[in-house]
Amino acid sequence: MNDPSSLNLEKLATKLKQSLGIIQKQDIQIVSQILNLQTDDRIQFGDDCAAIPDGDGYLLLAAEGIWHILVETDPWFAGWCAVMVNISDIAAMGGKAIAIVDTIWTEDTTKALPLLEGLKAAAQTFNVPIVGGHTNFHSGYNALGVSILGRAKNLISSFAAQPGDLLVVAVDLEGEMHPKFPFWNAATQTEPIRLQENLNIFPYLAENNLCHAGKDISMGGIVGTLIMLIEASKCGAILDLNSIIYPPGVNLETWLLCFPSYGFLLSIMPKNLDIIKKQFSEKNIFCASIGKITEGSQLIIQSDKQSYLFWDLKIDNLILSK
DSSP: OOGGGGGGHHHHHHHHTTOOOHHHHHHHHHHHOOOOEEEEEOSSSSSEEEEEEETOOOOOOEEEEEHHHHHHOOHHHHHHHHHHHHHHHHHTTOEEEHHHHHHHHOOHHHHHHHHHHHHHHHHHHTTTTTEOOOOOOOOOOOEEEEEEEEEEEOBBSSOOTTTEEEEEEEOOOOSSEEEESSSOOOOTSSSSHHHHHHHHHHHHHHHHHOSEEEEEOOTHHHHHHHHHHHHHTTTTEEEEEGOOOOTTOOOOOHHOEEEESSSSEEEEEGGGHHHHHHHHHHHOEEEEEEEESSSSSSSEEETEEEEEEEEEESSSOOOOOO
């Protein structure tokens, strides 16, 4: 582990900014501009899922295309992740997943089998059915995309963080790092019932109005996800590196950019911290305040008496969404 007191925040910030996960997020600007995606009175663009008003709640719709390198080098795990990340998006908005569809292209049937086995294993583990999709086993390349439908009674969105809120992280530390990629795997060897119960915390938080805003920690890790959160909420933030706990054998830089199988950032009123921590601690999930939401447009990282301006949304390119 790193000793936070010995950190060079400028060097750390430089490395984090150069990470692939954060850089790729900026590509979404191009999509938004060409498709003319705009926020309206019913559906806001830029959240983990599209939240579509429906009766007394919301339908949640999301999709993920899986990194081509993961598809090629670890196809079973790619199939698993395709389901898992979509289910995490639904949970992050206070919802429960209903059904999944997949789109798979492979050069032949042999290349498809481990992808399909990974999809099947994750769908069974999380108890969310795969109900259809599109298949091509005679493609010139191998690729996988998955879409998901869910429902929420009340939302945890990315747009409602408030200055004065505590920034809280919830992450399952009972896992191991993927041998090749910055992915913290606390899922594939875990009992299905535990995984399902852990996700049920978020509908509880949403339906009891315990959380202003939140996002699941995605590619770009804690840092990239936090930038997306404050951008959507038009706020700033202070990230306290001393408050971040990470597993033995993993350094701070890696952890700040790591994609955990169960990891979420929440923006909450200080009075709700104890009850929220209790929900996670009962499931042996680490939960702690790691900073606060502020007015303005700046993300400040700090360690002991040091502080450093990491990102300013009025100057740096916007990220928009995942």
